[in-house]
Amino acid sequence: MSNQIKISTGEFIPLEMHKVRIVQKLNLLPVEERLKAMEEAGYNSFLLNNRDVYMDMLTDSGTNAMSDQQLASMMIADDAYAGSESFNRLKAAVEEVLGTKYFLPAHQGRAAEHILAKAFVTEGSVVPMNFHFTTTKALIMYAGGRVEEFFYDVASQVKSEHPFKGNMNIEKLVACIEENGVEKIPFVRMEAGTNLIGGQPFSIANMREVRKVCDKYGIPLVLDISLVCENMYFNKTREEEFKDKEPAEILRTLCDLADIVYFSARKICCSRGGGIATNNEKLYLKMRDLIPLFEGFLTYGGMSVREIEAMAVGLREATDFNMIRHSPEFIKYLVERLDAKGIPVITPPGGLGAHLDARGFLPHLSSHEYPAGALTAAMYIAAGVRGMERGTVSMERDPDGTEVPAEVELLRLAFPRRVFTLSQTKYLEDRIEWLWKNRNLIGGLKFVEEPPVLRFFVGRLAPTSDWPQKLVAKFREDFGDSL
Numbered sequence: 001m002s003n004q005i006k007i008s009t010g011e012f013i014p015l016e017m018h019k020v021r022i023v024q025k026l027n028l029l030p031v032e033e034r035l036k037a038m039e040e041a042g043y044n045s046f047l048l049n050n051r052d053v054y055m056d057m058l059t060d061s062g063t064n065a066m067s068d069q070q071l072a073s074m075m076i077a078d079d080a081y082a083g084s085e086s087f088n089r090l091k092a093a094v095e096e097v098l099g100t101k102y103f104l105p106a107h108q109g110r111a112a113e114h115i116l117a118k119a120f121v122t123e124g125s126v127v128p129m130n131f132h133f134t135t136t137k138a139l140i141m142y143a144g145g146r147v148e149e150f151f152y153d154v155a156s157q158v159k160s161e162h163p164f165k166g167n168m169n170i171e172k173l174v175a176c177i178e179e180n181g182v183e184k185i186p187f188v189r190m191e192a193g194t195n196l197i198g199g200q201p202f203s204i205a206n207m208r209e210v211r212k213v214c215d216k217y218g219i220p221l222v223l224d225i226s227l228v229c230e231n232m233y234f235n236k237t238r239e240e241e242f243k244d245k246e247p248a249e250i251l252r253t254l255c256d257l258a259d260i261v262y263f264s265a266r267k268i269c270c271s272r273g274g275g276i277a278t279n280n281e282k283l284y285l286k287m288r289d290l291i292p293l294f295e296g297f298l299t300y301g302g303m304s305v306r307e308i309e310a311m312a313v314g315l316r317e318a319t320d321f322n323m324i325r326h327s328p329e330f331i332k333y334l335v336e337r338l339d340a341k342g343i344p345v346i347t348p349p350g351g352l353g354a355h356l357d358a359r360g361f362l363p364h365l366s367s368h369e370y371p372a373g374a375l376t377a378a379m380y381i382a383a384g385v386r387g388m389e390r391g392t393v394s395m396e397r398d399p400d401g402t403e404v405p406a407e408v409e410l411l412r413l414a415f416p417r418r419v420f421t422l423s424q425t426k427y428l429e430d431r432i433e434w435l436w437k438n439r440n441l442i443g444g445l446k447f448v449e450e451p452p453v454l455r456f457f458v459g460r461l462a463p464t465s466d467w468p469q470k471l472v473a474k475f476r477e478d479f480g481d482s483l
């Protein structure tokens with residue numbers, strides 16, 4: 001099933017189910033200035049200034065467009081340190097949408113992860129999951145634990161028609177529990193819309209299997225619903241049992257299968273903030289007292305009351321099919337066109353963004369030359385588009401300092417919800433095609449400043465040759481004095 005719209009040529013296009021009422025002016029710098037900006041940013045797209053960026057596709061975190069209802073709700077926020085009405089409204093929305101009685105606010109997704117790690121992870125803990133997220137893994141390691149990822153082989157294949165590449169490998173999960181013993185495993189974690197393998201969903205059938213294993217061994221199941229909107233979209237469009245179900249019902253089905261759900265509201269709610277929800281009083285009490293210690297009092301958790309109001313409205317809107325279908329359908333549009341031209345891109349199209357396969361794009365570079373980082377830099381130079389490296393640069397070194405090559409080397413081009421238009425998407429498609437034709441010009445990167453933790457955020461790199469200058473010269477040759 002697709003909700004794209006058929007036009008007279010026989011093509012399908014994604015159709016916006018909203019109109020633009022507030023706009024932000026953008027700059028498109030000339031290519032020479034883009035090169036200069038990239039140099040100043042140490043070839044790390046996190047260090048670019050947004051004023052130098054034409055399409056900011058770094059992330060969907062805190063960059064989704066808010067609705068008029070969300071903006072309006074912020075005006076009636078109830079400022080109080082304790083017992084704010086805004087918090088009561090959020091708690092009611094959480095109870096209604098997620099079906100959970102207890103709610104702990106945290107200032108963003110990783111803050112929720114910090115609380116989970118502090119409450120449950122100890123030295124030597126092992127946390128099995130379908131796939132890690134950067135902050136999740138770093139926080140579990142920081143607490144002395146270790147992450148084990150159990151996905152099926154298909155997850156690391158670039159080209160596939162598998163509808164649920166985010167599924168947990170059940171056999172490996174069971175083997176891990178048997179091997180390590182239940183006492184070493186504080187919880188099992190499932191991530192909806194697996195961020196780092198290309199926004200790929202898991203099926204509810206798979207989640208039910210995971211639940212069975214957790215029940216058998218008595219291990220709590222934690223569900224990260226930051227990217228659940230896209231996961232739900234695919235449960236509805238790819239999983240027979242759910243094709244006629246409302247998104248609200250699908251979300252409840254997912255949450256009911258977990259003992260704890262947590263989220264980054266920067267993603268799921270198109271706002272800011274985050275939180276942890278559960279129906280299990282014992283688990284709740286293990287986490288509760290950490291909130292005032294690390295986040296803020298229990299009725300604001302480090303967030304402003306305005307953010308809290310926008311979260312409450314955003315959480316309800318997260319079950320509107322017209323809202324959640326927007327970005328997957330733009331992604332599908334772009335991915336299918338790139339794929340038809342033979343450009344290596346993760347298929348099937350997922351949520352969150354389009355993911356170019358940098359290993360397929362730049363086979364002449366080894367993982368130690370950071371192909372995904374190089375492609376991210378080249379993308380900005382060629383188009384003023386800021387994507388995110390999701391490859392070896394985003395990995396943590398092993399404790400002994402060994403570089404760990406990433407499972408997949410991706411340039412992620414995020415589609416924050418309701419932000420970009422179809423003409424911008426077509427411009428992006430054209431520039432990706434140009435880069436593909438000129439891929440032999442793109443060389444590698446090396447670290448010049450490498451922080452020990454989460455190095456991808458602020459680490460600085462440099463090209464291993466003068467390839468960026470050659471790319472700019474070719475751009476001028478092909479596009480004349482156009483931007």
Ligand SMILES: *Cc1c(COP(=O)(O)O)cnc(C)c1O
Nearest residue numbers: 061108109110133195226264266
């Ligand atoms: C973004 C994200 C987080 C962390 O959330 P922040 O609000 O950025 O701290 C955690 N899990 C997943 C799956 C995410 O995509």
